[in-house]
Amino acid sequence: xxxxxxxxxxxxxxVKNKTSKPLLWIxxxxxVMFFGGLTSAVIVSQGGGGFINIALPDAFLxxxxxxVLSSIAFHLGLLATKKGxxxxxxxxxxxxxxxxxxxVFTQYLxxxxxxxxxxxxxGTSQESSYLYLLTILHVLHLIGGLVSLSIVLVKxxxxxxxxxxxxxxxxxxxxxxxxGGLWIYLFFFLMYITA
Amino acid sequence: xxxxHHHHEDFLFKYIFSTDHKMISKQFLITGFTMGFIGLVMSTxxxxxxxxxxxxxxxxELLMGSWQENGIMAPDKYLALVTMHxxxxxFFLLTAGLSGTFSNLLIPLQIGARxxxxxxLNMLSYWFFFLSSVxxxxxxxxxxxxxxxxxxxYPPLSALxxxxxxxGAGMTLWLFSMAIFIVSSLLGSLNYIVTIFNMRTKGMSxxxxxxxxxxxxxxxxxxxxxxxxxxxxxLLLVMDRMFGTSFYLSDIYIxxxxxxxxxxxxxxxxxxxxxxxxxxxxxxxxxxxxxTSEIISTMARKPIFGYRAMIGSMMAIGFLSFIVWGxxxxxTGMNPFLGAVFTFTTLLIAIPSAVKVFNYITTLWKxxxxxxxxxxxxxxxxxxxxxxxxxxxxxxNSALDINVHDTYFVVGHFHIVMGLSAIFGMFAGxxxxxxxxxxxxxxxxxxxxHFWTTIASAYGVFFxxxxxxxxxxxxxxxxxxxxxxxxxxxxxxxxxxxFAVIALVAxxxxxxxxxxxxxxxxxxxxxxxxxxxxxxxxxxEHIHGNWYGEIPAVYRWPxxxxxxxxxxxxxxxxxxxxxxxxxxxxxxxGGH
Ligand code: HEM
Ligand SMILES: [Cu+2]
Numbered sequence: 001x002x003x004x005x006x007x008x009x010x011x012x013x014x015v016k017n018k019t020s021k022p023l024l025w026i027x028x029x030x031x032v033m034f035f036g037g038l039t040s041a042v043i044v045s046q047g048g049g050g051f052i053n054i055a056l057p058d059a060f061l062x063x064x065x066x067x068v069l070s071s072i073a074f075h076l077g078l079l080a081t082k083k084g085x086x087x088x089x090x091x092x093x094x095x096x097x098x099x100x101x102x103x104v105f106t107q108y109l110x111x112x113x114x115x116x117x118x119x120x121x122x123g124t125s126q127e128s129s130y131l132y133l134l135t136i137l138h139v140l141h142l143i144g145g146l147v148s149l150s151i152v153l154v155k156x157x158x159x160x161x162x163x164x165x166x167x168x169x170x171x172x173x174x175x176x177x178x179x180g181g182l183w184i185y186l187f188f189f190l191m192y193i194t195a
Numbered sequence: 196x197x198x199x200h201h202h203h204e205d206f207l208f209k210y211i212f213s214t215d216h217k218m219i220s221k222q223f224l225i226t227g228f229t230m231g232f233i234g235l236v237m238s239t240x241x242x243x244x245x246x247x248x249x250x251x252x253x254x255x256e257l258l259m260g261s262w263q264e265n266g267i268m269a270p271d272k273y274l275a276l277v278t279m280h281x282x283x284x285x286f287f288l289l290t291a292g293l294s295g296t297f298s299n300l301l302i303p304l305q306i307g308a309r310x311x312x313x314x315x316l317n318m319l320s321y322w323f324f325f326l327s328s329v330x331x332x333x334x335x336x337x338x339x340x341x342x343x344x345x346x347x348x349y350p351p352l353s354a355l356x357x358x359x360x361x362x363g364a365g366m367t368l369w370l371f372s373m374a375i376f377i378v379s380s381l382l383g384s385l386n387y388i389v390t391i392f393n394m395r396t397k398g399m400s401x402x403x404x405x406x407x408x409x410x411x412x413x414x415x416x417x418x419x420x421x422x423x424x425x426x427x428x429x430l431l432l433v434m435d436r437m438f439g440t441s442f443y444l445s446d447i448y449i450x451x452x453x454x455x456x457x458x459x460x461x462x463x464x465x466x467x468x469x470x471x472x473x474x475x476x477x478x479x480x481x482x483x484x485x486x487t488s489e490i491i492s493t494m495a496r497k498p499i500f501g502y503r504a505m506i507g508s509m510m511a512i513g514f515l516s517f518i519v520w521g522x523x524x525x526x527t528g529m530n531p532f533l534g535a536v537f538t539f540t541t542l543l544i545a546i547p548s549a550v551k552v553f554n555y556i557t558t559l560w561k562x563x564x565x566x567x568x569x570x571x572x573x574x575x576x577x578x579x580x581x582x583x584x585x586x587x588x589x590x591x592n593s594a595l596d597i598n599v600h601d602t603y604f605v606v607g608h609f610h611i612v613m614g615l616s617a618i619f620g621m622f623a624g625x626x627x628x629x630x631x632x633x634x635x636x637x638x639x640x641x642x643x644x645h646f647w648t649t650i651a652s653a654y655g656v657f658f659x660x661x662x663x664x665x666x667x668x669x670x671x672x673x674x675x676x677x678x679x680x681x682x683x684x685x686x687x688x689x690x691x692x693x694f695a696v697i698a699l700v701a702x703x704x705x706x707x708x709x710x711x712x713x714x715x716x717x718x719x720x721x722x723x724x725x726x727x728x729x730x731x732x733x734x735x736e737h738i739h740g741n742w743y744g745e746i747p748a749v750y751r752w753p754x755x756x757x758x759x760x761x762x763x764x765x766x767x768x769x770x771x772x773x774x775x776x777x778x779x780x781x782x783x784x785g786g787h
Contacts, residue, residue: 011309015312019312019313019390019393022392022393023313023316023389026384026419027385029419029420030385030419030422033419033420033424034423034427035427036423037423037424037426037428038427038430040467041427041428041431041463041466041467044460044463044466045460048458048460049458050458121438122438123439124456124457124458126440126442129441129442133431133434
């Protein structure tokens with residue numbers, strides 16, 4: 001096998017520019033279908049009766065606010081990067097990170113609240129099982145977001161992004177906004193099924 | 196020393212951790228065929244039991260050991276083999292093996308790209324597939340044996356580790372293997388879609404894409420939309436098995452003990468499973484339809500009839516495939532009104548399917564047909580697609596399905612319409628693109644022999660099954676001889692099983708041809724079938740990046756066969772015009 005144009009860095013960059021975002025979008029579609037499957041399952045199970053209307057932990061409301069704030073912070077970070085204001089970008093991305101971790105913490109508080117009230121992941125209440133399952137799965141996806149966010153954070157601090165080159169930030173922020181949207185959907189969905 | 200080291204590295208990255216789509220394609224092909232062969236041998240073994248129940252096959256004991264004590268297959272092993280056979284054939288051979296091979300090989304070559312959007316994800320996709328194959332095979336050797344709940348793994352058999360022997364470790368491995376498989380499939384599909392949308396060469400508009408590419412595109416889209424739902428179904432199952440949840444389980448009795456579960460329903464599983472399950476049959480079928488469209492047009496030396504109708508019907512089939520899953524659940528106590536809705540949507544699929552059949556036949560009609568094994572297998576697909584489609588109308592109709600549900604009628608139907616069609620498409624593809632895969636030609640005589648023996652034995656196996664089913668013989672039964680009702684079915688069963696053995700032998704012809712030709716076949720010419728598409732412009736020897744120099748631009752659609760001028764003379768002096776040939780001045784591009 002001989003190698004030609006392939007090894008060329010420009011070529012690789014060009015492919016990356018063209019395909020990173022579409023790859024992410026289609027990945028997002030599959031995640032949507034995954035949660036779509038699960039939330040449909042909840043509705044089917046609910047049809048069987050036996051849901052006991054567990055009040056949602058207050059902490060989940062805090063989670064909602066926190067995740068919205070984190071998206072705003074990230075967005076400001078992107079704007080700053082685009083304008084080349086590196087100092088602002090650093091602060092914004094750092095804030096996103098802090099808010100992201102806070103979100104995970106508020107989720108943990110929510111689960112503790114459920115445990116304190118005697119609702120567990122296992123056991124015969126499907127409603128309680130679903131509450132845990134959906135939120136845990138969301139957090140697992142969010143951890144992926146945090147990993148990509150940390151890469152953005154490091155690169156922002158190392159001043160790797162310029163107003164001409166910020167593809168990484170865009171990819172990461174798209175996924176992050178999606179996670180926010182997914183949480184808001186789950187939050188209202190859980191509110192609806194536990195009401 | 197250092198050069199030696201270098202060589203070692205070369206080998207590793209060229210053949211093992213390759214990111215080159217052509218190598219990955221071969222990896223998928225060989226792994227898929229290996230799995231498929233194992234699945235085939237399994238089916239022959241349990242067909243021996245069904246044909247001659249209780250008879251001793253001591254030769255088989257050599258192969259199967261304790262699974263076949265005194266030469267007789269043990270009942271629980273029978274169920275394990277049926278389950279593994281179905282799983283392997285549907286997922287490993289005809290999903291990963293088929294899409295993995297041809298999407299990988301043809302997408303970059305036919306759209307004019309140097310490789311996939313992400314070679315790395317592509318490599319991961321293969322290695323996840325490999326890992327899941329290994330896990331699935333390992334599950335044959337754990338205590339209790341492999342999963343035995345059927346390829347559809349309905350709970351409670353699949354949800355309760357204590358239910359039957361295969362429900363334990365075997366089922367756990369099945370679930371892990373399939374979870375990894377789903378990841379592999381998703382990574383592949385992601386790449387295929389993005390590559391098709393973003394990496395086409397200059398001039399390659401969507402309506403100049405070969406139908407293969409359209410088929411791979413729809414397949415990948417269906418995969419991205421349906422596999423995640425199977426993953427969610429499997430996840431809930433794992434929760435029930437390992438964390439004591441009650442998604443699918445309720446307070447049923449097992450072994451005289453009431454279960455510590457409440458409120459769950461296996462019907463939920465069926466909904467989730469078949470939401471994937473039906474689209475899955477099109478994930479299996481569409482690539483085969485794409486491959487044969489391309490081959491039939493090339494080998495009939497005629498433009499494909501109804502190019503846009505072909506695309507439209509694939510799109511319609513893809514869409515409809517998501518709203519018909521209830522036809523697998525007519526007997527679950529489904530509301531008859533809902534049953535009627537699913538009947539309606541299911542019967543609608545007949546329309547686009549008939550459009551495709553019509554177009555195939557019209558393309559062949561009065562064509563200047565070149566007979567190659569690929570042509571034969573493509574026409575074979577048209578045949579099985581019709582035969583199997585007709586019984587689909589019966590099964591799609593709730594009033595009729597209720598009578599034959601879970602009988603051999605169903606086994607006959609889905610083997611013909613899905614199993615045979617897809618495997619014929621796959622064989623056609625291998626014969627046709629072998630020169631692109633291995634730079635050599637396969638032997639046509641052996642190929643023709645392979646085709647005729649295969650189609651004869653395939654119909655011999657699956658056609659009589661309809662009669663068994665109409666007589667009420669249930670599927671997934673270890674033996675029929677225990678029931679006086681089925682005593683007069685003995686002959687049919689022997690007939691079927693005899694052909695199953697012949698079918699296995701026929702595949703040995705293929706295997707020999709494949710392996711021999713890969714190493715010793717005659718060198719492939721540049722364009723052996725006089726095709727118009729871009730893959731025939733790449734060097735026969737594989738090179739990284741596919742084309743020396745620039746990627747060629749495209750000026751026309753891929754089906755300019757036998758195009759004549761006003762005097763009836765072939766344009767450009769031959770009966771095909773490459774996509775890379777610019778349009779002549781007065782030439783009509785037919786809207787492409
Ligand atoms: C000559 C080759 C084959 C033979 C002789 C064969 C035979 C059989 C038989 C007799 C059964 C039913 C067993 C039972 O219900 O007890 C079966 C099940 C099945 N086969 Fe095949 N088969 C062959 C190839 C294929 C192919 C190519 C596919 C690909 C779609 C396939 C997919 C399945 C599936 C999905 C099942 C259902 C398994 C289950 O009930 O869980 N088979 N096969
Ligand atoms: Cu179906």
